[in-house]
Amino acid sequence: MNTQSLVYLLGGVVGTLVITGAAFAIGAVLGAPVAWAQRSRFFPVRALIRTYVEIIRAVPPLVWIFVVFFGLPEVGVSLQPLTAAIVTLGVIASSYLAEIYRGGLAAIHRGQWEACAALGMSGLDTARHVVAPQVLRVILPTAATYLIGLLKDSALASAIGVAEIAFRANAETQRTGLGLTFFVAAGVLYVLLSLPLAAMSRRLDSRIRARYAMT
């Protein structure tokens, strides 16, 4: 592998990180109302949200990416490959992150809400100052693990031509025939990118376990 190829491959890291970061951001924002709606008192709302989550998960991500990228133009929605990948993975992420949020909310003792109500705190204040910090701590390790999964899923974008790591490794392989070299290099890049996340997840996990005396 010459320097030029290496630089080209390394350039793919940008694409991988952009897809992963943007999709995670969309999922994190969109996941909150989804999680909230799942706790709704109204059965139809819960059922609707449940269906949304189930349908998203019942179909592989690659299929959704193809539906969005190849299919939606037929109904007048044409997206660039990068945008299509980000939007699709972001919506999928929302279903998983909603589930993670829900677990975090469930871990909070109902006495917390009661205590805030008894103290006369508003719903918004309770959510912001009492619930959110606690939920965040509980879900961070799980969310970090999900982020690693998303990093790997971002490779799917190569199938619609986004020039991220996997795409570039494939392109160089087609050009040079050195598949082993380029895909081992690509693999190393993915592992290097996920290492800090994995370390963070482990650190957070042990810190939180210690704090809440969980075993």
Place this chain on the structure above:
Amino acid sequence: MKWTEYLPELASGLGVALRLTGLSLLLGFPLGLVLAKLTDSRVRALRLVAVGLVEIGRGLPLLVLLYLVYQGLPQVGLTATAMVSAVAAFTWSAAAYSAEVIRACLVAVPVGQREAAIAAGMSDRDTFRFVILPQAARLAVPPLMNLAVQWFQFTSLAYVITLPEIMQAAYLLGTVNFDYLSVFLAAGFLYAAVTIPASGLVSLVEKRLSRHL
């Protein structure tokens, strides 16, 4: 054309997807058990190899693993068909993930179980086979079934190495008919039609297995 009319055309792809799932799990789960045992081996070299295989299998995107086998091995003179390559990559990944699941389930069996067997004079091998493994297996069945469902969904990735599974069939159909939306929705329906009942089955099994524990 209505999307339902594409379903029969995708059936052959479904067959390939199920075959790939079945083969890779049939090979991957037993390998996973072996890897799980080896990661606790007293022999350092074995331990390192096992941990390496598991970490690579879990750390790389399955897509990259697929490319690595299909496009990488020819560089060292090994060529294999798309199906063989897919089975190899999927088996590796399944072994790696199931090794983690199985290890967690082995560890989850309370130490008292081992102690009781050892105190009764049972050998390590018998203790593993008759006391630890059956209990770990019960714990492992639901997560392994979930893995199996996930592996079925992963078969869509083999599209990139031109294995004629569902997505490959759908893409060709879409190109011929110039009707990607309906075709890919039909493909999605096919995946959901397998995944949703299978997930239901997992929950059912999960409930039944927890009876004696």
Place this chain on the structure above:
Amino acid sequence: MDKYDTPQGSAGPAAFVRAANIVKAYGDHRAVDDVSMDLKAGEVVSIIGPSGAGKSTFLRCLNFLEMPTAGAVTIGDRSVAVGPDHATPSRKDLAALRRNVGMVFQSFNLFPHLTALRNISLPQERVLGRSRQEADERSRALLARVGLKDKADSYPSRCSGGQQQRIAIARALALDPAVMLFDEPTSALDPEVGMEVLAVMRELAGDGMTMVVVTHEMAFARDVSDRVVVMVDGAVVEDGSPEVVMSDPTNARTRQFLSAVLGR
């Protein structure tokens, strides 16, 4: 006539179970600090003492569930020694010793995936090589003996704590051990339920079984055991007949401990 005869050659006054100079250190901390104990065949010894005294650790050293740092254990004519002057004992030696030692745990440790009957039969088949039929037959007899004939086909999760512990006792007895070790067999149980278990143990003692019992049940220690041993801080501070140890202890730590547990 005793049901549990001493093996040939070890009858008489010689010790039938002998623990010699057992030491178990965790880092700098000596959980068991040079404890020796002799039991004659058929003798019942209760070990009492405050929490953290090293009672469980000592008991677990007797069948090498915990590998002692140093010391020797002799059961009948079989001896295993560990320490700086000895080679690490082989698995075979340990297994051979263990099959002569039955152990009953505080938390029962029944195998949850097996019925009561199979719990008792499995070690017989694997360790003694009995056939399934032979083993099951013996298991049924033992279940009847602990008053649980009708529980043969029940899973542990369908049995009360007291029933589970009696099944665990039957499981240990099934290997015809020379000595039975009990580690607080009733402390996970409600007092009434504990009585069922104590009754079985009493009967066992009456039948001549050699037993070492770590217990907080002072009544059991007083009424059933031939000797009471008091452990404090990893060492034996008192060893004598129940009457002497419990009503007229010589050691200050023993007096302190007894007044705490007996509330006087």
